[in-house]
Amino acid sequence: MSRNAEHLKGKTAIVTGAAGGIGRAICHMLAGYGVDLLLVGRNEGKLAALREELEAYGTKNLCLAGDLTRASFPGQVIRAAAEHFGGIDILINNAGIVQFCGMEEVSGNLYDAVMDTNVRAPFFLCLYALKHLRKSCCATIVNICSASSHKGYPGQTLYVASKHALLGMTKSLAAEVYRENIRVHAVSPGAVTTDMLPVIKPDWTGDEQMLDPKDIAGIIAFLLEQRMTNAVIDEVMVNRSTKEPFVV
Numbered sequence: 001m002s003r004n005a006e007h008l009k010g011k012t013a014i015v016t017g018a019a020g021g022i023g024r025a026i027c028h029m030l031a032g033y034g035v036d037l038l039l040v041g042r043n044e045g046k047l048a049a050l051r052e053e054l055e056a057y058g059t060k061n062l063c064l065a066g067d068l069t070r071a072s073f074p075g076q077v078i079r080a081a082a083e084h085f086g087g088i089d090i091l092i093n094n095a096g097i098v099q100f101c102g103m104e105e106v107s108g109n110l111y112d113a114v115m116d117t118n119v120r121a122p123f124f125l126c127l128y129a130l131k132h133l134r135k136s137c138c139a140t141i142v143n144i145c146s147a148s149s150h151k152g153y154p155g156q157t158l159y160v161a162s163k164h165a166l167l168g169m170t171k172s173l174a175a176e177v178y179r180e181n182i183r184v185h186a187v188s189p190g191a192v193t194t195d196m197l198p199v200i201k202p203d204w205t206g207d208e209q210m211l212d213p214k215d216i217a218g219i220i221a222f223l224l225e226q227r228m229t230n231a232v233i234d235e236v237m238v239n240r241s242t243k244e245p246f247v248v
Helices: 003-008 021-032 044-057 074-086 108-133 157-180 212-227
Strands: 011-014 037-041 061-065 090-093 140-144 181-188 237-238
Touching: 003 212, 011 074, 011 108, 021 037, 021 044, 021 061, 021 181, 021 212, 037 044, 037 074, 044 061, 061 074, 074 108, 090 108, 108 140, 108 157, 140 157, 140 212, 157 181, 212 237
Parallel strands: 011 037, 011 090, 037 061, 090 140, 140 181, 181 237
Antiparallel strands: none
16 A cells, blocks of 8 residues: 555545446555445446455445436435445545437437436435535545546537536535535546447447556546645546547
């Protein structure tokens, strides 16, 4: 463990979308720092497999399978973490879904699914977590946004709308709670090699180099390592090395 991360040992984190590509990398990173984890996702089997992987770190891990679009589930997540671990120190809103279709192809059901997962769920997870985070010495929220939080892409109107909303929420919440020693960060990556990549980039052939989930976990590790310093990084934009610098 890095000496800069000693404050993380024995702390509790919630990671949504824990069993996915980015989520899994984040969980391994946190467990390596000695952080106890509430693993949240839809697939109970995948969560259980992840928990087995994390046992090697000697941390305490709890799985909670459920649907974040269900109105009551965000509250259930926060209660489970608080009751099982006795508190909450870190919330990482990583779960998300994507679509690739023109606006005229978006149904009401698809709209609700994307907005409820990408915006409503993190909003209420943050809301319910705040009273517990106020008791932590290193309270941190990380919202996984996207390059789509800054730029519009054809065929992604609904997804882009949700990620713009998530970034806007992150900015406002950060301004509301920073005086209470709660830090709220946005991490906005470009294309990452996960199961979502073929959906968001249907023309991807596999030849073009993309970001790795471990790259995103490394960025979050840096934010958490700096948590007890006076330095704050509000948002990290993460582009792949083959892309022109400083271009969203």
